[in-house]
Amino acid sequence: MTLAEASTAPAAAAAAAPPEDAAPPRRKSWFRRLLRDKAAVAAMTVLGIIIFGAIFAPLLATHDPYVNSRSVMTPPVWQAGGEAEHLLGTDGQGRDIFSRILYGSRLTLLIGLVSVGIGGFIGSMIGLLSAFYTRLDAWLMRLMDMMLSFPAILLGLALVAVMGQGAVPVIIALAVSSIPDCARISRGIAVGVMKMEFIEAGRAVGLSDRDLFRKYLLRNCISSIMIFISLRFGQVILIGAALSFLGLGARPPMAELGMMASQGRDYLLFAPHIAVIPSVVIFIIVLCANVAGDALRDVLDPRLQA
Amino acid sequence: MTDPTDAPLLEVRDLQVHFDTEGGTFRAVDGVSFSVRRGATLGIVGESGCGKSVTSLGVMRLIPRPPGRYAGGEVLFEGKDILKLSENEMRKLRGGRMGMIFQEPMTSLNPVYTIGDQIIESLRAHGWKDKAKARARAIEMLDLVRLPSPETRVDDFPHQLSGGQRQRVMIALALANDPELLIADEPTTALDVTIQAQILELMRDLRERTGSAIVLITHDLGVVAETCDDVVVMYAGKVVEKAPVADLFASAQHPYTLGLMAAVPRLDARTDRLETIPGSVPPPYLQLPGCRFAGRCPLATDHCRSAPPPLKEIGPGRAVACWRAPIEEAAA
Numbered sequence: 001m002t003l004a005e006a007s008t009a010p011a012a013a014a015a016a017a018p019p020e021d022a023a024p025p026r027r028k029s030w031f032r033r034l035l036r037d038k039a040a041v042a043a044m045t046v047l048g049i050i051i052f053g054a055i056f057a058p059l060l061a062t063h064d065p066y067v068n069s070r071s072v073m074t075p076p077v078w079q080a081g082g083e084a085e086h087l088l089g090t091d092g093q094g095r096d097i098f099s100r101i102l103y104g105s106r107l108t109l110l111i112g113l114v115s116v117g118i119g120g121f122i123g124s125m126i127g128l129l130s131a132f133y134t135r136l137d138a139w140l141m142r143l144m145d146m147m148l149s150f151p152a153i154l155l156g157l158a159l160v161a162v163m164g165q166g167a168v169p170v171i172i173a174l175a176v177s178s179i180p181d182c183a184r185i186s187r188g189i190a191v192g193v194m195k196m197e198f199i200e201a202g203r204a205v206g207l208s209d210r211d212l213f214r215k216y217l218l219r220n221c222i223s224s225i226m227i228f229i230s231l232r233f234g235q236v237i238l239i240g241a242a243l244s245f246l247g248l249g250a251r252p253p254m255a256e257l258g259m260m261a262s263q264g265r266d267y268l269l270f271a272p273h274i275a276v277i278p279s280v281v282i283f284i285i286v287l288c289a290n291v292a293g294d295a296l297r298d299v300l301d302p303r304l305q306a
Numbered sequence: 307m308t309d310p311t312d313a314p315l316l317e318v319r320d321l322q323v324h325f326d327t328e329g330g331t332f333r334a335v336d337g338v339s340f341s342v343r344r345g346a347t348l349g350i351v352g353e354s355g356c357g358k359s360v361t362s363l364g365v366m367r368l369i370p371r372p373p374g375r376y377a378g379g380e381v382l383f384e385g386k387d388i389l390k391l392s393e394n395e396m397r398k399l400r401g402g403r404m405g406m407i408f409q410e411p412m413t414s415l416n417p418v419y420t421i422g423d424q425i426i427e428s429l430r431a432h433g434w435k436d437k438a439k440a441r442a443r444a445i446e447m448l449d450l451v452r453l454p455s456p457e458t459r460v461d462d463f464p465h466q467l468s469g470g471q472r473q474r475v476m477i478a479l480a481l482a483n484d485p486e487l488l489i490a491d492e493p494t495t496a497l498d499v500t501i502q503a504q505i506l507e508l509m510r511d512l513r514e515r516t517g518s519a520i521v522l523i524t525h526d527l528g529v530v531a532e533t534c535d536d537v538v539v540m541y542a543g544k545v546v547e548k549a550p551v552a553d554l555f556a557s558a559q560h561p562y563t564l565g566l567m568a569a570v571p572r573l574d575a576r577t578d579r580l581e582t583i584p585g586s587v588p589p590p591y592l593q594l595p596g597c598r599f600a601g602r603c604p605l606a607t608d609h610c611r612s613a614p615p616p617l618k619e620i621g622p623g624r625a626v627a628c629w630r631a632p633i634e635e636a637a638a
Contacts, residue, residue: 134370196413197414198413198415198417200408201406201415202416203368204400205431206402206428207431208431220416220417
């Protein structure tokens with residue numbers, strides 16, 4: 001025994017040395033590591049530009065997004081017949097598309113972020129709680145099944161009937177419809193984590209349920225849940241657009257990307273840019289959110305750094 | 307090695323832990339009794355599924371309920387029945403006066419916190435308010451379990467450590483609050499042999515330094531011989547034999563214990579095949595009228611198959627549950 005101890009002691013010391021040298025790179029802040037991921041940097045830059053544009057829309061817009069002009073259905077500048085005055089052309093009513101995109105992404109991002117934030121928070125809490133307190137599991141999950149059977153569109157319709165048209169009923173409908181999906185996904189993740197031995201070890205150390213839930217369960221699930229939420233963000237923007245298309249979301253003169261795309265549908269054959277440009281912006285937002293979410297997970301999750 | 311204080315630190319009396327499953331009630335622990343003296347090491351041996359891990363979780367009151375439940379018995383810690391404590395009182399005991407080491411060092415540490423944070427957290431759950439002092443204590447504990455350069459490694463995440471190092475961290479975690487009782491559930495099973503020896507040496511050394519009693523759960527008779535004072539042999543949820551370690555190895559009385567010992571390969575005799583005990587453990591939901599080992603026992607009689615043998619005292623600290631005991635040497 002002592003022989004084994006003695007003979008392995010120098011080996012252990014030698015083994016301990018390399019990690020010491022390797023220590024500086026792995027102790028870099030998560031932000032520095034994030035910057036090494038080219039795709040993530042690109043995605044977040046684009047997302048940053050769109051968010052910047054949305055916030056400072058009144059300063060950046062070249063035209064009033066609600067005022068019609070004589071030049072109707074002007075194509076973007078790079079196409080034949082494009083005018084330098086309207087960078088991305090004009091829509092069927094002669095409104096400047098560039099300005100409407102800036103204002104439109106305001107509402108789209110707001111609807112997406114708020115509804116996914118509320119729905120994701122409530123949903124993942126329900127999922128985590130039903131994994132943590134197995135007694136609640138069946139009850140909460142059957143409740144989620146009930147909510148899942150209720151389509152977002154129908155809920156939106158009912159809410160608009162009660163509250164009138166606007167962004168708020170859409171946000172509520174989208175948030176509520178995000179809850180069961182988030183709950184089921186996060187429950188699935190959490191059930192897996194609850195089976196890990198360290199949960200039992202945490203109990204054996206005498207931690208309270210609160211600490212165990214927060215530090216052992218939540219912290220081990222949060223990165224996977226965040227990925228799901230960032231994917232859900234894209235879905236919600238699309239459903240929001242569908243609701244706008246049905247006349248349930250933003251009221252027509254207001255600019256909203258989904259609504260702009262659906263209005264452009266009427267001119268798809270002779271002025272495709274009216275529908276394509278807002279759709280491309282939606283596509284870019286969703287894509288960048290997913291890439292950025294993925295990169296954040298890679299950086300924040302210590303288990304992936306082995 | 308141990309001072310014979312009369313009052314045992316831990317006394318388990320007729321503990322019954324059952325699991326309600328769809329196939330019926332599974333009596334994982336069926337009337338187990340043993341006691342642990344202060345500063346002594348008790349080994350619980352038996353093959354996989356004999357209920358030894360459930361017993362250890364039962365003592366810590368960590369049985370998941372449902373499906374598990376305590377169907378009877380008492381677990382006396384310093385004379386107080388911990389099965390009657392409130393969850394709050396129990397939480398103070400866990401990690402405080404009772405520590406536990408788990409079998410799987412690879413998965414028993416929270417992967418998203420540094421090892422230092424985990425030790426600090428355990429300290430803070432038991433009354434250490436000052437964070438700087440708790441951190442100093444964490445480093446001291448890591449040093450105690452001989453983790454190299456504890457001042458820097460305290461900020462490592464579990465995935466940066468090897469299996470043996472993680473088990474050292476688990477031991478540091480379990481010992482952080484100076485427990486009087488340490489329950490080690492197969493602490494060396496997942497480690498390779500040289501590391502096993504180091505960990506056992508470490509545990510022996512720590513017991514002498516801290517004076518805590520240890521319950522060591524294992525299926526390795528070699529580990530028992532090296533570290534334990536007393537041994538409890540379990541089979542299919544029941545205690546079949548209890549003895550001081552020297553007596554057990556000198557003259558085991560239960561055919562199951564003898565079978566286990568015969569199955570250990572010997573260095574001084576060349577064998578082509580390892581000994582085995584024929585048959586397998588009866589399925590847990592099966593309610594047998596007689597001795598549960600009767601189906602595999604070379605000495606079984608009709609009486610063995612019809613009536614369960616009681617655990618009877620056969621000497622100081624010795625007891626055996628067998629109708630045929632005491633067994634003459636020839637039987638082995």
